Amino acid sequence: MKDFTSSALEHIGFSGIRAVFDKANQLESEGKKVVHLELGRLDFDTPRHIKDAAKKALDEGLVHYTPNLGLPVFREAVKNHLQRQLGLNYSDKEIIATMGATQGALLAMGAFLDQGDEVIVPTPTFVSYLNAPRFFGGIPVPLEMKAGEGFQINLEELEKKITPRTKIMVIISPHNPTGTVLSRETLEGVADLARRHDFLVLSDEVYDQMVFEGEHVSISTLPGMWERAILANSFSKTYSMTGWRLGYIAAPQNLIGSMVRVHQYVVGSSTSFVQAAGAAALNQSQDCVREMASTLAERRKFLLNNISSKLVPVKPDGAFYFFLDVRPAGYTSQEAVNRLLDEGVATVPGPAFGAGGEGFIRLAYATTLEELEYAAEKIGKVLG
Ligand SMILES: Cc1ncc(COP(=O)(O)O)c(C=O)c1O
Structure with missing residues (x-):
């Protein structure tokens, strides 16, 4: 049978984030501790009143x-x-x-x-x-x-x-x-x-x-x-x-x-x-948004204080990511990601985000301060 795949897919692969996520999960299934800093999704639950509104709509037949x-x-x-x-x-x-x-x-x-x-x-x-x-x-x-x-x-x-x-x-x-x-x-x-x-x-x-x-x-x-x-x-x-x-x-x-x-x-x-x-x-009230933002602000501040400034060439002013420069530590992106994963910290190699990413790794501070403390210590150990 011929290959039916559209030529539009020629340049389309799977996200580099998925590869790290799969590897991290495998390590966890082997009983290793992994702090997940690779995924761009927050660790908060959806606020209660939003869930309630969905339930109410379902009950009212908005289907x-x-x-x-x-x-x-x-x-x-x-x-x-x-x-x-x-x-x-x-x-x-x-x-x-x-x-x-x-x-x-x-x-x-x-x-x-x-x-x-x-x-x-x-x-x-x-x-x-x-x-x-x-x-x-x-x-x-x-x-x-x-x-x-x-x-x-x-x-x-x-x-x-x-x-x-x-x-x-x-x-x-x-x-x-x-x-x-x-x-x-x-x-x-x-x-x-x-x-x-x-x-x-x-x-x-x-x-x-x-x-x-x-x-x-x-x-x-x-x-x-x-x-x-x-x-x-x-x-x-x-x-x-x-x-x-x-x-x-x-x-x-x-x-x-x-x-x-x-x-x-x-x-x-x-x-x-x-x-x-x-x-x-x-x-409804935007207090939930302000609360999440203030938790993120606290985590960001913690990382700024606990990751060497030579790894942070540009202070991230928004979102919930750090794009760390791993070149001062003498690593390529992939080497740094591998070394950190060996220490139980999952991050994403910069090239997964396209041109200009080599030499960097992304971490998402979408996890607790406790986990970030663990991660910051390992980052210090591996990258200086
Ligand atoms: C810049 C940016 N746009 C869009 C998305 C995806 O958003 P959505 O879940 O609304 O599709 C992401 C997810 O990480 C993102 O980082």
């Missing part, structure tokens, strides 16, 4: 398809949230409830890419963005961000990457894997280029509630950007709901109109009672 865009109550909640949080005025026809930000990003690629169109992706990056364009014949164009430049986007280098085929640029802030928060100045530079060269910006803001220093700026709020920005967000991180698969995209109606045409044939609509829970999450 059918919703409109493609999502439940009106969900879109209303997102609309009000974006207005409160960022001063952005989207209508409820300018929001789609998605199965996480991952699906939101896919909709943008599916709606706007023609064969051979280019998507500029600053790297290292959340790997989805280096793969998603390919499903639709698009070409990801990596733009390396450097520790020496604070992992900000180099605007001169960006301009060199722009061609007549550039359709979309992806930005993530706060950033995975570096923890960087893009500065207003950087975002203004990106916005200026997007307007002058006429491309769309897909703005991934899934860590927007986890900013410990500086400010979160949404590029959609910058002059002339509302019309060309697609804001993708998620409940996964903010409310510790990774398994619920809920997010949204917000964009002007002409862009949403194209994206919903893809959405209707990908999932139809996202899960009904999960949307109801999402509406409750946004409409």
Whole structure:
């Protein structure tokens, strides 16, 4: 039988994070202690009132398809949230409830890419963005961000990457894997280029509630950007709901109109009672978000005080990651990951996040202070 695999999958493998996770699990099954710093998911439970809202919706029979865009109550909640949080005025026809930000990003690629169109992706990056364009014949164009430049986007280098085929640029802030928060100045530079060269910006803001220093700026709020920005967000991180698969995209109606045409044939609509829970999450008290952020702030502070500063070339101001430079310890990324795993600490090699990742490892502080104390001691032992 011939190989039926689509050529679109030629460059698409499995995430490098999975490999570490599997290995760590194997060690655990052999009875070894492993501190899991490899996965980008929080160790908190979903807040009670959000679960209750889902149960109530189920009990009330909210078990059918919703409109493609999502439940009106969900879109209303997102609309009000974006207005409160960022001063952005989207209508409820300018929001789609998605199965996480991952699906939101896919909709943008599916709606706007023609064969051979280019998507500029600053790297290292959340790997989805280096793969998603390919499903639709698009070409990801990596733009390396450097520790020496604070992992900000180099605007001169960006301009060199722009061609007549550039359709979309992806930005993530706060950033995975570096923890960087893009500065207003950087975002203004990106916005200026997007307007002058006429491309769309897909703005991934899934860590927007986890900013410990500086400010979160949404590029959609910058002059002339509302019309060309697609804001993708998620409940996964903010409310510790990774398994619920809920997010949204917000964009002007002409862009949403194209994206919903893809959405209707990908999932139809996202899960009904999960949307109801999402509406409750946004409409009710945000104390749970503040509590999670303050726990994360404490962990971040602990790591900043207990990991040698030579390993931390850029202080991570947001999200819940450290991108450690292992070169001063004389290791490649993979060597450092292996050595740490031997000591019972699971991390991810930087190259799993694309170009610019070699020499770095990512750790997610999505675990208790007690576990982080153990990890910090081992990091000190292995990397100095
Ligand atoms: C930057 C970024 N975007 C999106 C996602 C995925 O979000 P979701 O669970 O909403 O699909 C992640 C997950 O780690 C992420 O780091």
